[in-house]
Amino acid sequence: MGYRVAVVGATGAVGREILKTLAEREFPVDAIAALASPRSAGREVSFGNKVVKVENLETFDFTGWDVALFSPGASVSAKYAPIAAKAGCVVIDNTSQFRMDPDVPLVVPEVNPDALKQIKRNIIANPNCSTIQMVVALKPLHDLFTLKRVVVSTYQAVSGAGKDGMDELFAQTRGSFVNDPPKVEQFQKQIAFNCIPQIDRFMEDGATKEEWKMRVETRKILDPDVEVLATCVRVPVFIGHSEAVVAEFAEPVDLERAREALRGAEGVVLLDQREDGGYVTPIECVGEDASYVSRLRVDPTVPHGLAFWCVSDNLRKGAALNAVQIAETMIALDLLRAHA
Structure with missing residues (x-):
């Protein structure tokens, strides 16, 4: 049995990755629609070995379509996701628009698949x-030792800001070799050869919106009693987010039990060799599905603490793959049914 699948925001970096992921994982697609803004209508995108013409989201009728994977920006999702949902199409939305809505499940399939039943x-x-990448790594440790608190510093790739962010890093890097002054448009300061400790806008308490998202989303997905302090930094890397995570637990930690749990956890790859190069860096995770954990060690500054390094492809597991996995999990739970 196949499904009628719409991809909204199909010409963007995440939308293209969704199309690629659907084809690679052989998702049971009977029909595919690639949707975007009117200015992108008529362009062509790839779906496996097929070429699909982009249609205008504003005039598209979602009636009879089974599932729509959205990644067009929050304001667009706010308008069109409810239209698709009302037409009977299940919406899996990649934007921030619905994440903290109490009536909308916020799901990482390896962590809280049962939330889909709500x-x-x-x-x-x-x-x-x-x-996403952090909770995938924390879930097996939380199951073992009961997580209390997380302090995380992120090193986030420019692709998190979309294609325009990647273009800006490329242009600034190239321009530095010919003495062209950098054009700063997508980020608050020059990103080439630099680190910017601001992602999204500042909030009243001094945290940025990105840091707030990590706190409230982790609590909604993993456990409402977990405290999270995040410092989110944009770095001059094209693809692949990195995180330095320090986790404090309620129960005594055992390093070997932690290793064993991570080795057996779905969606996690533990690569932790205490030697030069015995860890994973962002460039090595591009195109891969897992959250890679390295540098696992005991934190001696608290009674029950562990520290680790985590990297993942932010366009893939951080967006496209997780969305496709949600649809796959819904099928497995008999929650996604094809229209007759």
Whole structure:
């Protein structure tokens, strides 16, 4: 049995990755629609070995379509996701629009698949990319030792800001070799050869919106009693988010038990060799599905603490793959049914 699948925001970096992921994982597609803004209508995108013509989202009728994977920006999702959902199409939304809506499940399939059974509005939210990779790594440790608190510093790739962010890093890097003054448009300061400790806008307490997202999303997905302090930094890397995570637990930690749990956890690859190069860096995770954990060690500054390094492809597991996995999990749970 196949499904009629719409991809909204199909010409963007995440939309193209969704199309690629659907084809690679052989998702049971009977029909595919690639949707975008009117200015992108008529362009062509790839779906496996096929070429699909982009249609205008504003005039598209979602009636008879089974599932729509959205990644067009929050304001567009706010308008069109409810229209698709009302037409009977299950929406899996990659934007921030619905994540903290109490009636919308926020799902990472390796962590909280049962939340899909609580769907009420025909809309499911995909978490923030930096949150996804962290909770995938924390879940097996939480199951063992009961997580209390997380302090995380992120090193986030420019692709988290979309294609325009990647173009700006490329242009600034190239321009530096010919003495062209850098054009700063997508980020608050020059990103080439630099680090910017601001992602999204500042909030009243001094945290940025990205840091707030990591806190509230982790609590919604993993455990409402977990405290999270995040510092989110944009770095001059094209693809692949990195995180330095320090986790404090309620129960005594055992390093070997932690290693064993991570080795057996779905969606996690433990590569932790205490030697030069015995860890994973962002460039090595591009195109891969897992959250890679390295540098695992005991934190001696608290009674029950562990520290580790985590990297993942933010366009893939941080967005496209997680959305496709949600749809796959819904099929496995008999929650996604094809229209007759």
